[in-house]
Amino acid sequence: MKRAMIFILIASLILVFGVVLLPPADDPDEVKRSVPVTNVEAQIALGKYLALAGNCAGCHTARGGAPYAGGRAIETPFGSVYSSNLTSDLKTGLGSWAPENFWRALHNGKSKDGSLLYPAFPYPNYTRVTRADADALFAYLRTLAPVSQANREHALKFPYNNRLLLAGWRALYFKPGVYKPDAGRDTEWNRGAYLVQGLGHCNACHTGRDALGGTNIKSDLAGGMIPMLNWYAPSLTSDAEAGLGNWETQHIVDLLKTGVSARGAVFGPMSEVVYMSLQHLAASDVAAMAGYLKSLPQTAAAADSVPPVAKQEAGRVMALGAKLYDKHCVDCHGATGAGMPPAYPPLAANRALTMRSAVNPIRMVLNGGFAPGTAGNPRPYGMPPFRPLLNDDEVAAVVSYIRNSWGNRAGLVSPIEVDRYRSAPLD
């Protein structure tokens, strides 16, 4: 409790310091003018496509609710943020907004009334979006049938429920600015960078966050635990995790567009990203994103830091793991861990299993799952949830076993870790 108080005090001080001493994060682009369009139909179609690229509906739709009508809780360490109604309803949606209001929200994180928006709305990414694309998005949202559903008040803890503190947060972490193409790169690379950094908001999950929920530009896309969701979003710049330097572009495109590939399948929160967003993008855009991700400078794999375990204990765990693997896993993933891709992913040399954090393989064994049912893979194969069948010690043993077989090497997993994630929320 005392630690929490000190933390809150320090957090408040930093935020106040940010407000007072650092220049306000505003941008001359805030008043950037619209380019008039002649073909309104084409603009709306473009907006619909861009809304898919940004997965706007993913956050702005409650489970079972009307699309884009908001109300989904975005859980953060600071409390729950509820997404807003984007339909054209005059009172509760964006019906009374003008394109300028929408542009300022997307580009500069300010609502129509000028209040600062919480960055659960990823405007640090969306600020990269061009005015023309923002106008297209708005034109599309205006075509959504009005749904009368009042926005729900956020449920944030003190002191984060004070919006004024966001001024400090913005000074520390937010730099507005439309994406500036790199003249030294080709059009495709720049298109990929624009989508990854902007609407795709990949780093909202794939970059670790500090105590104030900010992302550090120096560790961009270097991976991190997703706060509250308890899934680890792997580094996209490390060959030890999900760095894509040594992946064939086609495998990256397969994974992003269909959810499965010869090297692995998506799972956890990335399933939603593929299902709701990436599968709908043009192959050329997905390829551009893949090419950009592949081009990111790769950090060297972290030095082997597998903690030593008493030989006797390791022997017991591996023997139990092998026995369980033969009983429950071998039918699909094979005696050599080769799997039967793309239906059943390979486990040998699959980096999703051997990252330092074992949270993902633990949760995959506990919860199972289907790959997303995409246009390219509409009838995915599924993995059973082993939660009811295996106790914590058994899950720990089988995960330890697959992390240390067929050339894989990673730390053993303890039953305590399994217990921690057994009841982690899935939604």
Added chain:
Amino acid sequence: MPALFLARFAAILIAASTAAAFAADSALPKVADTIAERVRACTVCHGKEGRATSDGYYPRIAGKPAGYLYNQLANFRDGRRRNATMTYLVTNLPDAYLREIAAYFAAQHPPYPPPQAASTTPEMLERGRQLATHGDAAKNIPACTACHGSALTGVAPAIPGLLGLPRDYLISQFGAWQISARQAAAPDCMAEITRRLSADDVSTVIAYLAAQPVPANAAPAASAAGKLPLDCGSATPQRSAR
């Protein structure tokens, strides 16, 4: 003819690489391209072919009407029914696939196990039988048979049978309806009926249902015998969403 030569050379290259890819492919074991193989995620809990397991909780899904099974998958996806594992499994699956999964399990008819031994008195069983087959007019409670079929084996396309289900599963469903943790498309007829039932009514009717053997070749009736006693949003397969 350099162009022709190049084209031939390219054709040979493509053929060679395809052959190599095919050879590499055929060395790997092949996955069965069947729906049964695809739904192995389901049968660990719901049993081989959906026949349930001896675990005593997970319900049998084999042979239930396809519309009912589809409605439940959609209810988990859309938050009307709550089971974190089920919701996680079905959230990112398209409607057509959920319907295919439902149709597959609806078409399975593995044998039923004998009913669980009842630990109730004959009086309770008789009161349960009365409720299940005649209802309670004084409390405006319809008989189970009025909707779920005279043999309680369900009615196509979307009303489930009530026999062959574990007692613990039945208990938790009635509890979930009473606290709105299990819902269905409006008007939610079972929610309305469970509100009219006393705790005693619930335990006697469950005692009766769980003690009944399932008749040989049990299958959902093709259609309801008469008008349903309540308006029921879940009596037909729901529309697609998402």
